[in-house]
Amino acid sequence: MLEIKDLHVKVEDKDILKGINLTVHPGELHAIMGRNGSGKSTLANVIAGQESYEITSGDILYNGTSIISESPEERALAGIFMSFQYPVIIPGVNNTYFLKAALNAIRKHQGKTELDAVEFLKLIRKKLAVVEMDEKYLHRAVNDGFSGGEKKKNEILQMLTLEPALAILDETDSGLDIDALKIVAAGVNNYRRDDRAIVIITHYQRILKYLEADYVHVLINGKIAKSGGENLAEQLEEKGYSWLDN
Amino acid sequence: MKTQNKTIEKVTSQDYQYGFVTDIEQDTIPPGLNEDVIRLISNKKNEPDWLTNWRLKAYNNWLKMNEPDWAKVDYPKIDYQSISYYSAPKDKSDGPKSLDEVDPELVKTYEKLGIPLEEQKMLAGVAVDAVFDSVSVATTFKEDLGKAGVIFSSFSEAVQDYPDLVKKYLGSVVPYTDNYFAALNSAVFSDGSFVYIPKGVRCPMELSTYFRINAMNTGQFERTLIIADEGSHVSYLEGCTAPMRDENQLHAAVVELVAHKDAEIKYSTVQNWYPGNPETGKGGVYNFVTKRGICEGSNSKISWTQVETGSAITWKYPSCILKGDDSVGEFYSVAVANNFQQADTGTKMIHSGKNTRSTIISKGISAGKGQNTYRGQVKIMKNAENARNYSQCDSILIGDQCSAHTFPYIDVRNPSAQMEHEASTSTIGEDQLFYCNQRGISTEDAVSLIVNGFCKEVFRELPMEFAVEAQKLMEVTLEGSVG
Numbered sequence A: 001m002l003e004i005k006d007l008h009v010k011v012e013d014k015d016i017l018k019g020i021n022l023t024v025h026p027g028e029l030h031a032i033m034g035r036n037g038s039g040k041s042t043l044a045n046v047i048a049g050q051e052s053y054e055i056t057s058g059d060i061l062y063n064g065t066s067i068i069s070e071s072p073e074e075r076a077l078a079g080i081f082m083s084f085q086y087p088v089i090i091p092g093v094n095n096t097y098f099l100k101a102a103l104n105a106i107r108k109h110q111g112k113t114e115l116d117a118v119e120f121l122k123l124i125r126k127k128l129a130v131v132e133m134d135e136k137y138l139h140r141a142v143n144d145g146f147s148g149g150e151k152k153k154n155e156i157l158q159m160l161t162l163e164p165a166l167a168i169l170d171e172t173d174s175g176l177d178i179d180a181l182k183i184v185a186a187g188v189n190n191y192r193r194d195d196r197a198i199v200i201i202t203h204y205q206r207i208l209k210y211l212e213a214d215y216v217h218v219l220i221n222g223k224i225a226k227s228g229g230e231n232l233a234e235q236l237e238e239k240g241y242s243w244l245d246n
Numbered sequence B: 001m002k003t004q005n006k007t008i009e010k011v012t013s014q015d016y017q018y019g020f021v022t023d024i025e026q027d028t029i030p031p032g033l034n035e036d037v038i039r040l041i042s043n044k045k046n047e048p049d050w051l052t053n054w055r056l057k058a059y060n061n062w063l064k065m066n067e068p069d070w071a072k073v074d075y076p077k078i079d080y081q082s083i084s085y086y087s088a089p090k091d092k093s094d095g096p097k098s099l100d101e102v103d104p105e106l107v108k109t110y111e112k113l114g115i116p117l118e119e120q121k122m123l124a125g126v127a128v129d130a131v132f133d134s135v136s137v138a139t140t141f142k143e144d145l146g147k148a149g150v151i152f153s154s155f156s157e158a159v160q161d162y163p164d165l166v167k168k169y170l171g172s173v174v175p176y177t178d179n180y181f182a183a184l185n186s187a188v189f190s191d192g193s194f195v196y197i198p199k200g201v202r203c204p205m206e207l208s209t210y211f212r213i214n215a216m217n218t219g220q221f222e223r224t225l226i227i228a229d230e231g232s233h234v235s236y237l238e239g240c241t242a243p244m245r246d247e248n249q250l251h252a253a254v255v256e257l258v259a260h261k262d263a264e265i266k267y268s269t270v271q272n273w274y275p276g277n278p279e280t281g282k283g284g285v286y287n288f289v290t291k292r293g294i295c296e297g298s299n300s301k302i303s304w305t306q307v308e309t310g311s312a313i314t315w316k317y318p319s320c321i322l323k324g325d326d327s328v329g330e331f332y333s334v335a336v337a338n339n340f341q342q343a344d345t346g347t348k349m350i351h352s353g354k355n356t357r358s359t360i361i362s363k364g365i366s367a368g369k370g371q372n373t374y375r376g377q378v379k380i381m382k383n384a385e386n387a388r389n390y391s392q393c394d395s396i397l398i399g400d401q402c403s404a405h406t407f408p409y410i411d412v413r414n415p416s417a418q419m420e421h422e423a424s425t426s427t428i429g430e431d432q433l434f435y436c437n438q439r440g441i442s443t444e445d446a447v448s449l450i451v452n453g454f455c456k457e458v459f460r461e462l463p464m465e466f467a468v469e470a471q472k473l474m475e476v477t478l479e480g481s482v483g
């Protein structure tokens, strides 16, 4: 589904990613860990098409075709979703209205009929229940005045509603209380399917207790320094990143 | 970061879509202004002596005045002697009785604008008084209105048919001594609309006029007068677009509203004149308008709603004088300054009656190199017991080369007044656009989503069909200009 080949990325003349290789198949869940500033969000943003990053060499394939010259919106319509490490506030724009616009843009792209307000409300109520969010959030402006944890839950709500094929979750588990962490994990498990893939960027092994990761990768100095199973996360928790430095 | 700016640039650099010139022969007098020109205008319109003299007094007053320079707008000096002060379509003499009789070129012009008169007539049930340049060439629905006793006609016709009403109210709200542009308008005004709603009548339809500037170097000096007699109600819609031109076109209109006891006037404007070349700012319309209403009687109400997306320069402060006790004034405004546009707009609420209330909601949108200024005054006079005002001024910036300014002046002379003021400034950032894009929403849709969200308190004040048009206009204005 996703194939990253020897990817080199620069930001403002600084090399951040220095040869990333990663292959994700449908049904898989990959976790990516790494120090602050190691380039995890950079990787997520580059996959999503954020234009301030410059790809100097390498390629990103999605379902077999290169996407690096596609716009963020084309990638989103094709089924790539990113849960933002810092979800963006859009004042004045109603949360429901935003999500409905997004869903209908995607449905239109897929050749499906657009949902009207009633149909959409029916759908969104089901999704709200999964993340245990109150309906009142629908009527507030997108992320405006949301607490850190509420924003993360809102990202999961969007993922569940838009039903992308590939979900990249950038620290969606950071800043959550114990209950919220369980809810977010439940949301991810609810989303998970054989034909969908998940890449989760995290600092903590605890979310992996609720999710079954097929692979754990450690990003160091712009490269994947080590890959393994869930036990790699446990080892890291114990020994720290210096264990992999050399 | 470079790529970020590019998106914003793309987003704010759209060409004016409604630029074209209609090919209709014009009956135009040579440029220049003096007493003879004013007499000529008055004579061409077959006006009574009192009106000719009124124009001359206004002219002599104007000569003594100076062009105001306090607004935050910047433009080359206007040469008033290079402007032609009168122009009328040639086929005017035998005036059309129905749309079929209207010059097909004109009808085509409206069709290009997406507002064909026929459709207007059939679909919206709106009476249309189309002002083409300076003279009205089409008036419809007159009969229906006539049955209700409503007078809705061109200003020139009103001068002939209802001289007493015109004489009584002309200049009663905006005297020719009021300001430089109002004085000029009073001297040379060409035509406009006249509305009178008799006692207790609820006007059976929205009244609408489409203004259009079309003659090269012909300043437009519209005069509108709306009188709502006791207990009456009227909603008036004004909308306009203009063809692309290289010369700057001066527009100095005057609108006067009079609301008697228990009467209500709702005046809505969607203004989309040529804003100038998007790359150089050249050639746009200068819009210097004086709009003022008086709540003469107790319990009367005047509500201004404006969506200003066009013009190179907008200088406009629709105001309310709240004279009657318990009267209400409202001002809802969306003003866009894109590319090189400069907008200095706002309102004045003058409270002199007891228990008078006013509401001001202003939304300024700046994009490109646009400069947007809100300038408002709330004045509570000594005898205005228990006056209340609520003001909210919000600005949104698209890109980093535009600016927004807010100048609220408050003058309270009665201690019982309750004043509330809120203000905010926000930006449409690349991060917001990326967030929307990442969810599958195009940049253009994202901007209109954000802008419409920002403007919704104002849009919902517009009559239904106008709200849709305003929303579309906003998209067109910022589109590509925002995509």
Ligand SMILES: Nc1ncnc2c1ncn2[C@@H]1O[C@H](COP(=O)(O)OP(=O)(O)OP(=O)(O)O)[C@@H](O)[C@H]1O
Binding pocket: A011, A012, A016, A034, A035, A036, A037, A038, A039, A040, A041, A042, A043, A052, A085
């Ligand atoms: N727009 C930018 N301009 C300058 N430097 C940037 C920019 N974006 C990222 N960087 C730099 O790139 C490096 C990688 O950042 P990135 O956000 O990818 O790290 P991360 O692994 O996600 O860190 P964290 O765990 O703290 O979220 C950092 O040193 C960061 O300062």
Ligand SMILES: [Mg+2]
Binding pocket: A040, A041, A042, A085, A170, A171
């Ligand atoms: Mg990060």
